[in-house]
Amino acid sequence: MTKVSMTVNGKPASGEVEGRTLLSSFLREDLGLTGTHVGCDTSQCGACVVHVNGKAVKSCTMLAAEADGAEVSTIEGQAAPDGTLNAIQQAFQDHHGLQCGFCTPGMVMSAAALLKDNPKPTEAEVRAYLEGNICRCTGYHNIVKAIMAASGQDVSAIAAE
Amino acid sequence: MPKDSGIGASPKRREDLRFLTGTGNYTDDINLSGQAYVHFLRSDVAHGKINGIDTAAAAAMPGVIRIFTGADFEGVGSIPCGWQVTDRHGQPMQEPAHPVLAQGKVRYVGDAIAAVVAESREQARDAAEAIELDIEELPAVIDMKEAVKEGAPKVHDDLTSNLCYDWGFVEENKPAVEEAFANAAHVTTLELVNNRLVANPMEPRVAVGDFNRATGESTLYTTSQNPHVIRLLMGAFVLGIPEHKLRVIAPDVGGGFGTKIFHYAEEAFCTFAAKALNRAVKWTSTRSEAFMTDAHGRDHVTKIELALDAENNFTAIRTDTYANMGAYLSTFAPSVPTWLHGTLMAGNYKTPLIYVNVKAVFTNTVPVDAYRGAGRPEATFQLERVIDKAARELGVDPIALRRQNFITEFPYATPVAVEYDTGDYHATMDKLIDVADFAGFKARRAESEKNGKLRGLGVNCYIEACGIAPSNLVGQLGARAGLxxxxxxxxxxxxxxxxxxxxxxxxxxxxxxxxxxxxxxxxxxxxxxxxxxxxxxxxxxxxxxxxxxxxxxxxxxxxxxxxxxxxxxxxxxxxxxxxxxxxxxxxxxxxxxxxxxxxxxxxxxxxxxxxxxxxxxxxxxxxxxxxxxxDPANFTYPSGAYACEVEVDPETGKITIERFAAADDFGNIVNPMIVDGQVHGGIGQGIGQALLEGCVYDENGQLLSASYMDYAMPRADDLPFYQVDHSCQTPCTHNPLGVKGCGEAGAIGSPPAVVNAVVDALQSAGKDVTHIDMPLTPNRVWSAMNS
The missing domain is CATH 3.30.365.10 (Aldehyde oxidase/xanthine dehydrogenase, molybdopterin binding domain)
Known part of the structure; x- marks a missing residue:
């Protein structure tokens, strides 16, 4: 067992982990941050995306030990302390960008990483960026629309609510 | 002005607040005090005789609490099937036992042989690797038509053959149908495959069993679409727990699409083991395990024939379908190719005579059951494809041919046992033509051609039977439940x-x-x-x-x-x-x-x-x-018309969906935003079926498409924005809200539009291609163009 310490959503967190413990397992099972979801075992679905030192990472593909000393940000840390949703979360609600909610944490975290690098992405850029996040409910229509809206673009002309 | 509350308004979803902040409560988020973990050792051969299971070394591994095998479940009930189909000769379907853990034989890759319960997930998995199996591999049957041949290896030794049932519907119509074909001015025939799919809700299945020795109560937390059904099936038929001593909780569930309807062996195992060990037992499926154990969908092989008179009126339809059941009968499996498929073969058309034959077949594959649409996509696909083919053969406009044969008077009793209460198929087609901008297609095609691409426009209609279902009717049809x-x-x-x-x-x-x-x-x-x-x-x-x-x-x-x-x-x-x-x-x-x-x-x-x-x-x-x-008096009958525009790259066969439009009639609408979202999602899955998804077994029964690396899920960059309209509304006449249901329409209505569009694109370039089986991969399209 190895001791790991990191900052998660601005607070110190530490625990004893096996060498093989994944960051996703550490977050979910040791820290109780169950907002990060695991939807596959081949690093394809993106439900587990978190930010590590400001970069979007699939937490099922990173060992907890590798995140020792890192700044980790998860879906639980996105809203304001009073519960107010951030702009991306709010856009997902406004535009019905989620249904069952399982892929949603990863979608929101990926969208945040996209908008940080590319504040006004085109539709094609949003779709290309989401290649590593699978949603089975929405057909992506309202996810793409929500992310474009969160970037401050007028989405009212996009087909059908 | 849109309403801001009540029926017809689109308030923001209240469940979003927890899902957007990571505070949902999915089954895998539930951890009970003292909980143990189970890992299932699964068969890596499709068919085999279990000669021995040596668990001694595994049992001595760190953290192992107990290892269960099929022997521990002798005397425990079989996983039940909820629907009994009666065959053409009045005989009940063949119904094999379905043990919680394999007994004597394994019958598909993924069949559970042993279950290791340990203090941690990793310890359970490690110990499972130390179990020594002696399995004698037997010849497997994968192909349905091979499976029903004389002398084929039998999936179940105690059944007479691999034929579950040979169903004819409506059997009495058969001679009249034959006569109509003999007298037809034109007959169009199409052989096609409705590809095998995996539902793939993003949340894998999870089960947590718990037991309270003081009260004698069992509790199961499970990823289910119907916790009461699981309580009844598992309690009454498998474990013998009366319903007042069994609580089933399905908390936030991350998508279902049908595959979370069914009662699965893992649920029974966790409930059983929790009592045996007097501690909670948790199982979390991996995605690889989900591919091998979640009931699959579709998997029909069909020949459909459409008879027309000299004026192009449809006079009869005859179909011959093989439907895969997999190795065991999943909860609703027998009903899907029969009562959810044969009864929809009239579609939107006043064809007076219809005969449907379905042979359901056991194979050494994962059980197959309902997946979004369940039988209705299979009916719609073959009907709308054969009509398109007929139009091309006759040199008539495919929309005009459909319109000419539309049902226009309601209520309408079809020749396949159902009565449509309301609908207006011309209205949805008119709406589609407007929403999809058919008028601009010619210019868009010219533009595509200028860029060296082929462009096609495909159209189809659909009807579905939803709001399932009148209990007294389904009881007559073999349902073992009220609905x-x-x-x-x-x-x-x-x-x-x-x-x-x-x-x-x-x-x-x-x-x-x-x-x-x-x-x-x-x-x-x-x-x-x-x-x-x-x-x-x-x-x-x-x-x-x-x-x-x-x-x-x-x-x-x-x-x-x-x-x-x-x-x-x-x-x-x-x-x-x-x-x-x-x-x-x-x-x-x-x-x-x-x-x-x-x-x-x-x-x-x-x-x-x-x-x-x-x-x-x-x-x-x-x-x-x-x-x-x-208890509903009838099914509801949502209907609509869909259009797809594709571009085909003639150099590679790659297809791009350029536009997709849907005009649906769902009757009254309570929340338009949610209805739109349901249609979007269904279309995404339908396009996935048409272009990308396909479950592949090799001839030995190895599942080759058992991960997201191998099974092509639709991604954001595979799909366009959709034009969705549901302003055509003919309210349901027999429920108090006048609603019809919208959850499956997209998945039912979209595959034929895609394939019709691709055929249209290829024929526009003079290619003599009348059909390509789904998924329309670049390889298949290129091969069809160049054969």
């Missing part, structure tokens, strides 16, 4: 309501849409209504969510219970206002006496129900809580 829905409406003293429903929401947004209905009925704010679902301990017996039934059946139960509430509340109001019951009106949350200025607020009456000081106690009990069970 009503329930609701209890509890009004609190201060006027707020809690609705406990048997419907289950796993993405559909019931917590938002159901209160819209009640708010309208009473004239109060939606925020005063809370929806409770997913727990057998605090909801009345319900049948759950599938077959686009939640609002049509569950919503109707809620309406009926609320009507009882309002009737009682009016009596209380009449007593207090010293008026006759008949004179009390309820509007905007106020009870008033007709023709007077006397009134009482909703909250005054609800308070009186629980503080009955001035109350007709001699006539009525205090309290305000009512339950209703609603």
């Amino acid at each position: 009503y829905e329930s609701a209890t409406v509890r009004v609190n003293a201060t006027g707020g309501l809690v609705v406990m429903t048997g419907s289950h929401s796993h993405g559909q947004g019931h917590e938002t849409s159901f209160p819209q209905v009640i708010a309208d009925m009473i004239g109060i704010d939606e925020s005063m209504v809370e929806i409770v679902h997913g727990d057998t301990a605090n909801t009345p017996m319900g049948m759950g969510t599938y077959g686009s039934r939640s609002l049509a059946v569950g919503g109707s139960a809620m309406v009926r219970a609320t009507e009882k509430i309002i009737a009682k509340a009016k009596k209380i109001a009449a007593h207090i206002l010293e008026a006759s019951d008949a004179d009390i009106e309820l509007k905007d949350g106020q009870f008033s006496v007709a023709g007077t200025d006397k009134s009482l607020a909703w909250g005054d009456v609800t308070l009186a129900a629980y503080v009955p000081h001035n109350y007709p106690l001699e006539d009525m009990e205090p309290g305000l809580e009512e339950t209703a069970f609603y």
Whole structure:
């Protein structure tokens, strides 16, 4: 067992982990941050995306030990302390960008990483960026629309609510 | 002006707040005190005889609590099938036993042989690798037509063959159908495959079993679309636990699409083991395991023939289908290729004579059952493809051919046993032509051609039978369940309501849409209504969510219970206002006496129900809580017309979906935003089926497409924005809301539009391609173009 310490959503967190413990397992099972979801075992679905030192990472593909000393940000840390949703979360609600909610944490975290690098992405850029996040409910229509809206673009002309 | 509340409004979804902040409560988020973990050792051969299972070394591994094998389940019931189909000769289907853990033989890759329970997930997995298996591999049958040949290896030794049933529908029509074909002016024939799919909700299945020795109660937390059904099937048929000692909880569920309807062996195992070990036992499926154990969908091989007279009227349809059941009968598997498929073969058309033959076949593959649409996509695909082919053969416009044969008078009794209550197929087609901008297609095609691409436009119609289903009818058809829905409406003293429903929401947004209905009925704010679902301990017996039934059946139960509430509340109001019951009106949350200025607020009456000081106690009990069970009088029949525009790269065969439009008739609409979202998602899955998805077994029964590296899920960059319209509304005539259901339409209506569009594109370049089987991969399209 190895001791790991990191900052998660601005607070110190530490625990004893096996060498093989994944960051996703550490977050979910040791820290109780169950907002990060695991939807596959081949690093394809993106439900587990978190930010590590400001970069979007699939937490099922990173060992907890590798995140020792890192700044980790998860879906639980996105809203304001009073519960107010951030702009991306709010856009997902406004535009019905989620249904069952399982892929949603990863979608929101990926969208945040996209908008940080590319504040006004085109539709094609949003779709290309989401290649590593699978949603089975929405057909992506309202996810793409929500992310474009969160970037401050007028989405009212996009087909059908 | 769009409404901002009640029926027809699109309030923001209240469930989003927890899902967007990581505070949902999915089954894998539940961890019980002292919980152990189970890992299933699964067969890596498709068919084999188990000669020995040596668990000694594994049992000595760190953290192992106990290892279970099939021997531990002798005397335990078989996983039951919920539907018995009767064959053409009046005989019941062949129905094999389905043990919780394999007994004697393994029958598909993924069949569970042993279960290791350990202190941690990793310890359970490590120990499973130390189990020594002696399995004698047997020849496997994978191909359905091979499986029913004389001398084929048998999946189940105790059955007479691999044929589950040979179903004819309507058997009495057969001679007349044959005669119609003999007299036809034209016959179009098409052989096709409806590709095998994996539903793939993003949340893998999870089960947590728990047992309280002091009370003798078992609890199962599970990723289910219908917890009461699981309680009944598992309690009564597998484990012998009476329902009052068994609680099943399906909390937030991350998508279902059919595959979470069924009762699975892992649920029974965790419940059984929790009692045997007196501690909670948890199983979390990996995605690889999900591919090998979640019931698959579709997998039909069909020949369809359409007979037309000299005026291009459809005179008869004849189909011959092989339907894969996999190795065991999953909960609703036998009903999918029969009663959910044969009954829809009339489609939107007044074909007078129809005969459907379905041979359901056992193979050494994962069980196959309902997946979004369930039988109706298979019916729609073959019908809409053969009509398109007929139009091309006859040199007529495919839309005109459809219009000429549309059913236009309702109610309409089809020759395949169902009666459509309402619809207007010309209206949805007219709407589609507008929404999809057919007028601009020619210019768009020219533009594509300028860029060296082929462009095609494909159109189809669909009809589905939803709002499943009248219990007395399905009982005659072999269902071993009723298909009503329930609701209890509890009004609190201060006027707020809690609705406990048997419907289950796993993405559909019931917590938002159901209160819209009640708010309208009473004239109060939606925020005063809370929806409770997913727990057998605090909801009345319900049948759950599938077959686009939640609002049509569950919503109707809620309406009926609320009507009882309002009737009682009016009596209380009449007593207090010293008026006759008949004179009390309820509007905007106020009870008033007709023709007077006397009134009482909703909250005054609800308070009186629980503080009955001035109350007709001699006539009525205090309290305000009512339950209703609603059993639908008929199916509902949503319908519509879909259009797809594709570009084909003639150099590579790669297809791009350029435009996709849907014009649906769902009857009345409660929440347009949610309805749009349901259609979007269905279209995404339908395009996935048409272009990308396909489950592949090799000839030995190895599942080659068992991960997201190998099974092509639709991604954001595979799909366009969709044009969705549901302004054509012919309300359902037999449920109180006039709703028809919208959950499956997209998945039913979209695959034929895609394939029709690709054929159109290829024929525009002079290619003699009349059909390509799904998924239309670049390889298949290029090969078809160049053969």
